[in-house]
Amino acid sequence: MKTILAILLVGAVMTWRAAAQETATMGATENPAMAGNLFRNGDMSNGTMGWQGDRTFATDDDNRVLVVKAKKNSEQAFSQSIKTDKLKDVIFKFRYKTADYKGRGLELRVRRNDGSSTYRDQELTADGKWHDMTWNFSQVRDHANVVFVITVKEGQGTVLFDDIIAVEKKESASQ
Ligand SMILES: [Ca+2]
Numbered sequence: 001m002k003t004i005l006a007i008l009l010v011g012a013v014m015t016w017r018a019a020a021q022e023t024a025t026m027g028a029t030e031n032p033a034m035a036g037n038l039f040r041n042g043d044m045s046n047g048t049m050g051w052q053g054d055r056t057f058a059t060d061d062d063n064r065v066l067v068v069k070a071k072k073n074s075e076q077a078f079s080q081s082i083k084t085d086k087l088k089d090v091i092f093k094f095r096y097k098t099a100d101y102k103g104r105g106l107e108l109r110v111r112r113n114d115g116s117s118t119y120r121d122q123e124l125t126a127d128g129k130w131h132d133m134t135w136n137f138s139q140v141r142d143h144a145n146v147v148f149v150i151t152v153k154e155g156q157g158t159v160l161f162d163d164i165i166a167v168e169k170k171e172s173a174s175q
Contacts, residue, residue, distance in 0.1 A: 033163060033165070034163075034165070036167050036168070037165045037166065037167060038082040038083065038090070038166040039082060039148075039164055039165065039166050040080070042163060043064070043162065043163050044057060044065055044066050044161075044162055045064050050080050051078050051079070052078060052079050052080065053077050053078035053079050053149075054068060054076035054077055055067065055076075055078040056068075056069075060160055063162065064162075065097075065160045065161060065162045066078065066160070066161040066162065066164075067160055067161075068150075068158070068159045068161065069157075069158050070101060070103055070153075070154070070155040070156050070157050070158070070159065071154065071155075071156075072154060072155070073154060074154065075151050075152065075153050075154060076151070076152045077149055077150065077151040077152070078150055079147050079149040079150070080147070080148060080164075081145050081147045081148075082146060082147075082148065082166050083144065084140045084143060084144065084145060084146050085144050087140055087168050088138065089137065089138040089140070089169035090137045090138075090140060090146075090166050090167070090168060090169060091135070091136055091137070091166070091167050091169050092108070092110075092135040092137055092148060092164075092166050093132065093134045093135075093164070093165045093166075093167075094132075094133055094150075094161055094162070094163060094164040094165065095130045095131060095132050095133065095162055095163050096124065096130070096131055096133065096159055096160060096161050096162075097128065097129060097130045097159070097160045097162075098124055098126045098157055098158060098159040099126060099128035099157075099158075100126060100156075101124050101152075101155060101156070101157035101159050102126070102155050102156055103124075103152070103153055103154055103155015103156060104154055104155060105121060105122055105123040105124045105153055106122040106123075106124060106150060106151060106152060106153065107120075107121055107122070107149075107150075107151040108120050108121075108122060108149070108150060108151075109148075109150075109151065110137060110139070110140075110146050111146060111147040112140075112141065112143045113143050113144065114143070118139045120135065124159065126157065130162075136169065138169075148164075148166065150164075
């Protein structure tokens, strides 16, 4: 009986390892959604690299994600700086998932070098499913760098984030 259990356990661990390795390889080199991303480690496949602030990381369905645990009496924020030389407009995209968040939702903020910033508020849907969010941002105002800050406002529960992307918005063909 013990032997059978041991064999099952070894099998499970090996399967898990193979899956984890595949995910890491995909994220590093082959994930087409990450092409042109101004953020480093936008798909969270590369450890803690790039992301500063009140965040941890976890594996969810063999997928590495960034995790924020909301606090009742304080905001929880994480961020990353990107180079925006010569870019007029940037599209920010990410996805989030939460099953149990109750609170005031998110604040998305872009800080410029001169201390000015632009923000928008965003409610969260706590249904345990992934939701996509897009922000067409046209207020870079010729700054060489901006910092993108995601804040989970006061509340309770856990919010997962993944595939955080900033790409240049190409000029459209219309007049
Ligand atoms: Ca991921």
